[in-house]
Amino acid sequence: EAQVTQNPRYLITVTGKKLTVTCSQNMNHEYMSWYRQDPGLGLRQIYYSMNVEVTDKGDVPEGYKVSRKEKRNFPLILESPSPNQTSLYFCATMRTGYIYEQYFGPGTRLTVT
Amino acid sequence: ILNVEQSPQSLHVQEGDSTNFTCSFPSSNFYALHWYRWETAKSPEALFVMTLNGDEKKKGRISATLNTKEGYSYLYIKGSQPEDSATYLCAFGQRGNQFYFGTGTSLTVIP
Numbered sequence: 001e002a003q004v005t006q007n008p009r010y011l012i013t014v015t016g017k018k019l020t021v022t023c024s025q026n027m028n029h030e031y032m033s034w035y036r037q038d039p040g041l042g043l044r045q046i047y048y049s050m051n052v053e054v055t056d057k058g059d060v061p062e063g064y065k066v067s068r069k070e071k072r073n074f075p076l077i078l079e080s081p082s083p084n085q086t087s088l089y090f091c092a093t094m095r096t097g098y099i100y101e102q103y104f105g106p107g108t109r110l111t112v113t
Numbered sequence: 114i115l116n117v118e119q120s121p122q123s124l125h126v127q128e129g130d131s132t133n134f135t136c137s138f139p140s141s142n143f144y145a146l147h148w149y150r151w152e153t154a155k156s157p158e159a160l161f162v163m164t165l166n167g168d169e170k171k172k173g174r175i176s177a178t179l180n181t182k183e184g185y186s187y188l189y190i191k192g193s194q195p196e197d198s199a200t201y202l203c204a205f206g207q208r209g210n211q212f213y214f215g216t217g218t219s220l221t222v223i224p
Binding site: 031035041044045058090 | 212
């Protein structure tokens with residue numbers, strides 16, 4: 001079954017405690033991306049990756065890091081989380097080469113106190 | 114910051130009514146326009162990917178049109194059903210594969 005998985009699904013943490021949200025896909029898609037969803041603001045792109053070792057900043061990259069060492073994984077790292085990073089995070093993947101749709105993971109609800 | 118606007122913000126219709134929403138986006142650097150359906154407590158799911166000016170796509174009772182020159186896309190739902198209740202998102206794809214989402218149109222279909 002084609003899947004995009006994210007872990008954890010829910011996380012409550014404290015300011016400054018480093019965390020990683022994992023994203024994994026089994027569809028062999030080249031493109032992977034992270035978004036955050038905040039009320040009234042729509043989905044905003046944090047980082048995206050066109051392939052292994054290729055990453056680019058999206059609209060709101062400040063306070064986040066990513067890496068793409070393997071095609072299937074695209075972890076999102078918050079080195080020093082702050083309360084304004086409390087949000088719902090989605091990972092998405094997409095085939096490239098032509099125009100394709102994105103497949104979204106189930107989301108990770110993060111609360112930073 | 115690139116602006117993608119969707120209207121209306123929310124909509125309540127009776128079962129059986131037809132309805133439509135608008136997505137407005139910049140007309141420069143256009144690569145693709147995506148429509149997604151997002152149900153509460155689930156993830157967004159793709160409805161359509163549109164690339165060419167004048168494109169029309171259809172899936173069952175839902176269809177979409179695209180005008181890249183003036184920067185808008187319409188999504189139509191014919192004979193709305195309660196199961197159509199969801200938030201409908203559009204995403205403007207720029208060359209380079211950066212995506213900008215609108216804030217969505219929340220549709221409630223009243224039985």
